[in-house]
Amino acid sequence: MILYLVTSVLFGFLSVQEPDEALQRGLAVDNPAERRLAAMKLASLGEDAQDWLMKEIRKGDAERRRALLLAAALMGTSESQKLLARSSRKGSRPEADRAWALLLYGAFHPEAAAKPHDAMRRAASDFERCCVLAGLLAQAGRIEGTKLRTYGGSKALPALQALVSIEEALAGRLWLGEPSSDAMVAARLLTSQFPAWVEDKLQHNQRAVSTEWLEAAQGRLPELWIVAARRSIPRKVEDLRSLPPGGAGAGLALVLYELVAKDRQLAFEVLHGRLVEPEARAWLWGAAGDLKLSFEGVADSKLSAAEVAGLAQLALRDFSAARRQARLRGAEARKLFTMDAKVEDAWPAGLILALGAEGQDLGLLRRKYELAEGRDAERLQPIWYLASGKLKDADARNVWLNRWSRELGGGYQGYLDREGKRFTAFLLVQGTQAALERNELSEAFDGLTGPRDHSLDDELYADLAEFLLSPLYRWDLP
Secondary structure: OHHHHHHHHHHHHHOOOOOOHHHHHHOOOOOHHHHHHHHHHHHHOOHHHHHHHHHHOOOOOHHHHHHHHHHHHHHOOHHHHHHHHHHOOOOOOOOOOHHHHHHHHHHHOHHHHHOHHHHHHOOOOHHHHHHHHHHHHHHHHHOOOOHHHHHHOOOOOHHHHHHHHHHHHHOOOOOOOOOOOHHHHHHHHHHOOOOOOOHHHHHHOOOOEOHHHHHHHOOOOOHHHHHHOOEOOOOOHHHHHHOOOOHHHHHHHHHHHHOOHHHHHHHHHHHHHHOOOHHHHHHHHHHHHHOOOOOOOOOOOOOOHHHHHHHHHHHHHOHHHHHHHHHHOHHHHHHHHHHOOOHHHHHHHHHHHHHHOOHHHHHHHHHHHHHOOHHHHHHHHHHHHHHHOOOOOHHHHHHHHHHHHHHOOOHHHHHHHHHHHHHHHHHHHOOOHHHHOOHHHOOOOHHHOOOOOOOOOOHHHHHHHHHHOOOOOOOOOO
16 A cells, blocks of 8 residues: 555656756746746646646746746646636636736637637626737637627727727728727727738728828827828828838838729839838838739848748739749848758748749758758748648648748738737736836827726736737737
C-alpha cells in the first residue's frame, strides 16, 4: 500500500512539467508586456505544461493569475477552455478578474461565438459587457444572427452601442440611423473602410461618411480616422497633391478605395511619391493590390515590406498578374533572401520568390527550408509549399496570402488591425493610469471613454491595454 502511494505521488509529480524558472518569473513581473510574452511562451508548451498551469492558476497575485489565464486561453486545449469558461461564469470564484476572463472568453472560446447571448449574460456590469463584446469582435465571422443588437439599443451606453455596431458591420449588416455619440461616429469612420469594391462582398458595404459627421468629429476624434474615412462625395486626385502626407495624413493611403475607378491608378502613383511612413505605405500598396492596380513603374529601388504586402493582396485578386510582378522583382528579392541570415527578416523576400516560382529560386527556398528548425521552419513551410505547388487548393492558398498581407500591414485590413484595436482600447481603458502610459492612448477623447468598474490605477487596465494593442488581438475582418 505504501509503495503504491509513493509511486502514485511520484508519478503525479513527474507528469507535471514545470516551465523553467525564467518563464515562471516572467509571469509575475511588474511589466505587463513581459507578462504577456511569458504567457505566450507558456502556451506554446501546450499540453506538456497544462497540468502545471492548472495547479498554479489560483496562486500568486492578480497579475500572475491574469497571465496564467491568458496562457490558458492561448493554449486552446479542452481542459484550458474549460478553465476559461469556468473563470468567466457569473457567480463563480474567479481564477482571475472576471472582466479579464470575459474578454478572453469572448476572443478565444468557440462557445462564446456559438452562443453570444449566453456569453453576454455572464457579464454583471456594463464594463463587463464591454469586455465580452470587445472579445467577440475577434470572432465576429463565427457569430450568426442579430441577437447582440439588443445590447446596443437606444438606452445603452455609447461604448456598448459602438461595440455592437462594429460587430454588426463585421457580420455584413448595415447599422442604420444617425450616430448619437462620438463613439458611434468613430465606429462609422472606421467601418466605412469595409469592402465595397468586390462584387461578391457588396453586402458588406458600409455607407460612406457624410460631411456633417466629419465636421462634427473634428477635434473630438483622432484626425487619422477622419482623414482615412470614406466620404460620401469622393475626394479628387488634385486634393491629394496638397494635403500633408505625414501624421494623420497617412490616412490618405485609404483614399484609393474611395475614388472612382478611373482615378485610382494616378492617385496610387501620386501617393507613392508622397507617403513616407512605413505603415502608410503598406496601407497604400495593399489597397493597390486589392484594386488590381498596375505596379509598373511604381516600385522602389529596394524591395520593401509594403510592396510585398501589395503583391500578396494582388495575388488574392489576380494570381497570374501577381506572379508576373513577382518575377520582375526576382533579382532584388533573391539578393535580400540570400543576404538576410535571419528567417524573420528574409521571409518577405522569400514570398516574392515563391510567387515567381522560377528554377533557381526554388532551389534557394528548398535549401533554406530544409536547414531551418523550430519557428523558422514553421515560417518557411507554407512559403515553400506555395513555391513548389503544394498549395494547389485556391482557398488554402488565399488563407495564407491574406495572413501574410495582414502581417505586413497591407490595405484596409492593415489599417483596421492597428486602429481597430486602438478604438477598442480607448473604450476599455481610456481615463486610466494605464492609458496615460501608452503612446497609442495618451491623447484623450472624452467621447470614447467607456464604463469602469475598478479604480483608475488598477493594474487590470495595464493588462487590458497590453493585450488589446498586441498582435494577439484584432477584429475578425471581412
